[in-house]
Structures are given as C-alpha cells and as structure tokens.
Amino acid sequence: MKTVKPLVRQILRSAWLLVLIQPCACNSQVASEETGSVAGGSIGPATLAVIVNDADPLSRRIGAYYAQQRHIPENNLIHVSFASDRSGMTRGEFAQVMATVNARVPSSVEAYALAWTRPYRVGCMSITTAFAAGYDEAFCARGCKATRPSPYFDTDSRRPHEDFGWRPAMLLAGTGFDDIKALIDRGVAADGTRPPGTGYLVSTNDAARNVRSRFYPGIILMQSDRFRFKIIQSNTVRYKENIMFYFTGLARVAGIDTNRFLPGAIADHLTSSGGQLTDSRQMSSLRWLEAGATGSYGTVVEPCAFTQKFPRPDIVIDRYLDGETLLEAYWKSVAWPGQGVFIGEPLAAPFREKNTPLQGMEPDSPGVKTSD
Numbered sequence: 001m002k003t004v005k006p007l008v009r010q011i012l013r014s015a016w017l018l019v020l021i022q023p024c025a026c027n028s029q030v031a032s033e034e035t036g037s038v039a040g041g042s043i044g045p046a047t048l049a050v051i052v053n054d055a056d057p058l059s060r061r062i063g064a065y066y067a068q069q070r071h072i073p074e075n076n077l078i079h080v081s082f083a084s085d086r087s088g089m090t091r092g093e094f095a096q097v098m099a100t101v102n103a104r105v106p107s108s109v110e111a112y113a114l115a116w117t118r119p120y121r122v123g124c125m126s127i128t129t130a131f132a133a134g135y136d137e138a139f140c141a142r143g144c145k146a147t148r149p150s151p152y153f154d155t156d157s158r159r160p161h162e163d164f165g166w167r168p169a170m171l172l173a174g175t176g177f178d179d180i181k182a183l184i185d186r187g188v189a190a191d192g193t194r195p196p197g198t199g200y201l202v203s204t205n206d207a208a209r210n211v212r213s214r215f216y217p218g219i220i221l222m223q224s225d226r227f228r229f230k231i232i233q234s235n236t237v238r239y240k241e242n243i244m245f246y247f248t249g250l251a252r253v254a255g256i257d258t259n260r261f262l263p264g265a266i267a268d269h270l271t272s273s274g275g276q277l278t279d280s281r282q283m284s285s286l287r288w289l290e291a292g293a294t295g296s297y298g299t300v301v302e303p304c305a306f307t308q309k310f311p312r313p314d315i316v317i318d319r320y321l322d323g324e325t326l327l328e329a330y331w332k333s334v335a336w337p338g339q340g341v342f343i344g345e346p347l348a349a350p351f352r353e354k355n356t357p358l359q360g361m362e363p364d365s366p367g368v369k370t371s372d
Contacts, residue, residue, distance in 0.1 A: 042158060042325045042349060047110040049076045049167075051101060051131070056084040056116055062172050062180050063115035069188050070347055078104050087279055088121040091135055098134070110161045111327055112169035113346050117286075120171065120277045121300040126341040131169040132331075139338025144304035147338045154315050154332050168331040170346040173277060174289060186294045187326070187345025190264030192354040197262045199229040199245030200237050201313065209249030209270050211305050215314045222314065227321060243267070244350075246293070247313045252283040261292035264350035266320065266330065270310045274298025275341040285343055295326045295344030297334070308335035323352035 050072055052063035067077050080097045082089060089097075112131050122130040124140035133139070138148035151164040160166045174180035201220075203213040216231050223229060227244070237246065238255040246256075246267035253269050261267065267288040268274070274285040275298030285298035303309040316333035320326070327346035334340060 042323070042328055042352065043111045044325075044347060045071050045076070046073060047108055047159075048072065048113055048347065049078050049101075049105055049109040049111075050113045050115055051169075052077065052079050052115050053082055053084055054079050055081045058177060059084065059116040061177055065177075065181060066113060066115060066172055066184055069184055075106050076109060082119075084116060084118050087119055087276065088123070089119040089127065091123045094122045094130055094135055098131075101131075105167075109167065110159050111167050111346065114169055114171045117171065117173040117175075117277055120173075120275060120341050124301060125338045126275060126300045128169040128171060128342045129337045129340070132166045132337075136338075139336075140301070141303075141339070144306075146306070147309070147336045149308075149335055150331075150337050152331055153335045158328075160331075168327055168342075170295075170327050170330075170342040170344055171277075172345070173286060173343040175286065179290060183289055183294065184345055186263040186292070187348035190262070190294060190348045190350040192352055193263065193350050194354075195242070195244065195262045195264070195350055197228070197242035197244035197265075198240065199223075199227060199317065200232055200240065200243060200247070201229060202232045202234065202237060202246065202248035204235045204248060204250050206235075206250050208305050209251070211307050212247060212249060212270055212310065212313055215307075215312060219314050219317055223317060223321065227317075245313070245317055246288075247311075250283075253287075256287060256291040259291065261294075262350075263294060264326070264348045265293045266295045266316060266326070266344075267291075267293040268297045268311060270305070272299065272302050275300040275339075277341070277343070285341075289343065293344070294348050295330055295342070297330065297340055297342055299340045301339050303339045306336065309337075309339055310334065321351050323349060325349045325352075 050063050050067055053059040078101055080100050082093055082097055120127050122135055129139055141147050152160050152166055157163045160168055172180055174183055201216040204210045220229055235250060236255045238258045240259045243259050243261045244265050249270040251271045271282050273280045273282050277284050277286050285296040288296040297311050311330060311333040316329045319329035319332055326344055326348040330342055
C-alpha cells in the first residue's frame with residue numbers, strides 16, 4: 001500500500017480540485033506542491049517557543065508547566081503582556097506584542113505554543129494565524145469569499161519558518177489549569193505509543209456542514225491497512241472506546257462526553273463559530289478537549305462552508321499516522337487558515353517511532369525546571 005498511496009493521494013487531490021464552487025457550501029481551487037525541506041525531525045522542544053502572557057496568572061502557570069513537561073529551553077520561553085479579559089485583540093495591540101516576540105525569539109524557532117485561551121482572535125483573523133504569518137486582512141473575508149492560502153498546506157516541510165517565513169501556532173487552551181494540565185499530560189503520554197483505536201468519520205444530516213464527508217471514502221481506501229476507520233451515518237457517536245479521530249459537521253455535537261478518547265486524539269466539528277472558544281453561539285471547540293481529545297480546531301468568524309477553511313481529514317490523518325506532530329499534521333491540513341484557531345498540545349506525536357525523539361527531546365536535553 002505504501003507504494004500505491006502517493007498516486008492515490010494525487011488522484012484524490014486532483015478530484016477535489018475539480019469540485020465546483022457552490023453558495024454556502026463553497027469550495028474553491030487552491031494549489032498545493034510537495035515542497036519544503038524534509039531533512040531533520042519534526043518540530044520539537046528545541047524549535048518551539050512558548051509565548052506567555054504575564055498579565056494573566058493562568059498563562060504564567062500554564063507556560064511554566066508546559067515548559068517543564070516538554071523540556072523547553074529557557075531561551076524559548078517568551079514573556080509578553082496584554083489584556084486577557086476579552087475574546088479579541090486589536091491590530092495595534094497585536095503589533096506591540098509581536099514586536100516584543102520578534103525581538104526575543106531565537107532564530108532556531110519554527111513554531112509557537114500560545115499559553116492562553118483568550119484572546120483567540122486578532123481583528124478579523126484567528127490569533128494562531130496572526131502569530132504564524134503576521135496580521136494581514138487578506139486572511140479575512142466578509143461573506144463567502146476565499147482568503148489568503150497557506151504555503152505550508154500539505155507540504156513535507158519540517159521547518160516552516162525557514163521554508164516559508166511562517167511559524168505555525170497552537171493555543172494551550174482550556175477552562176482552567178486542571179483542564180489544561182490534563183491536556184498537556186495527554187499529549188506527552190501519547191508520544192510514540194502507536195495506539196490501536198478507531199477513527200470515526202461522521203456523516204450528518206446537516207448538508208451545509210457535512211461537506212467534508214466527500215473525503216471519507218478516500219480515507220478508507222488509503223488508510224485501512226494501518227488504522228481502523230468507520231464511516232458513521234448519524235448525528236451522534238456515543239459510548240465508544242479508544243477514539244483516535246472524530247470528524248463531523250454540526251453546530252452542536254451531542255454525547256461526546258460519553259466517549260473515551262485516546263491520548264493524542266484529534267476531534268473537530270465543521271461549523272461557523274466553534275473557534276469562539278469562550279463565547280460561541282454554537283459548540284465551542286473546547287468541548288472536545290474537555291471530553292478528552294488532545295487537539296481541535298474551529299473558526300473565529302463566519303467562514304461559510306469552504307472545506308479549505310477547515311482541516312481536511314484525509315490530510316491530517318495521513319500525516320499524523322506518518323509520525324508528524326499534532327501541530328504539523330493539523331496545520332498542513334488547512335489550506336486557508338486565516339479564520340481558524342488551532343487548539344491542543346502541539347508536540348503530541350503518537351505515531352512517531354519510539355526511538356526517534358522530537359527535536360530537543362534527547363535524554364539529557366536541558367529544559368525549564370519548575371514546580372507544578
């Protein structure tokens with residue numbers, strides 16, 4: 001299967017590019033090339049910077065714990081200060097924060113872990129894309145329009161900043177320290193476990209939000225030799241054990257807290273405002289993390305049903321099973337990430353080889369030492 005899979009992927013990708021644009025279920029063409037440097041391992045502690053908001057006591061606590069658990073080098077812990085009592089940051093505030101980050105970030109850093117839940121938005125775009133690529137209104141859209149594409153989309157790059165000038169970011173988000181600590185612990189526990197489990201590809205009766213179901217048959221075709229997947233025709237999945245992947249499309253997903261998610265699990269729902277983490281009119285993507293997932297995604301402003309603005313399940317699954325970190329696999333699966341926020345433990349890598357540590361995770365690697 002390994003020799004056939006690249007051809008199958010190309011066929012499936014070509015078929016996707018031929019889909020016609022439709023109102024409110026819009027899918028526009030976006031080019032993708034297998035480019036970028038492939039030398040070296042996945043993003044790891046030596047190439048990840050943790051951004052801490054000193055004005056937020058919870059952020060300070062999260063940053064310290066994460067740095068300890070992931071052995072983040074002291075120079076990669078970057079302290080900034082901004083208001084954390086609202087969902088959005090202004091463009092001016094962001095410019096000040098990024099000036100501090102840019103002055104302090106080591107040149108070796110390729111990605112960011114953001115140690116907070118709010119703000120999750122900068123102006124009209126998500127905060128994770130703002131940190132990744134800078135504030136740019138080409139990432140925004142009023143109405144059903146395309147946005148600036150990601151050069152990192154579905155590439156083999158291991159060094160996105162070196163290759164593209166981007167540092168992809170992920171929020172270490174949650175409703176309190178205990179929830180975020182549990183998230184971090186799940187991510188660390190997942191590494192190299194290659195867990196047996198099941199991926200649930202859920203096809204709902206919500207036609208506008210079920211647009212990713214077109215990718216499900218390709219996942220079965222490409223991945224059935226190395227992981228177990230089920231296509232479910234239902235709005236709910238309840239009382240399932242050992243869930244590794246769960247993709248669906250609904251405004252609110254019932255019953256997720258009845259399931260058991262494996263460490264490192266990825267789960268998300270395609271809807272308009274899942275990325276409005278603390279004040280969504282729909283279901284916040286935080287609910288997935290609270291249910292036991294290790295990574296999720298949601299949009300912070302109305303995206304319309306462009307599949308390009310959400311994770312493509314076939315891509316994130318393929319790359320995760322190939323051993324990439326959560327941050328890498330998730331980011332590479334979103335063609336137009338400007339309106340979406342990535343949340344979870346960025347270095348989780350359940351399918352990497354046990355004897356292939358992440359960059360900076362060598363046995364005697366120095367890190368930040370601090371108490372829980």
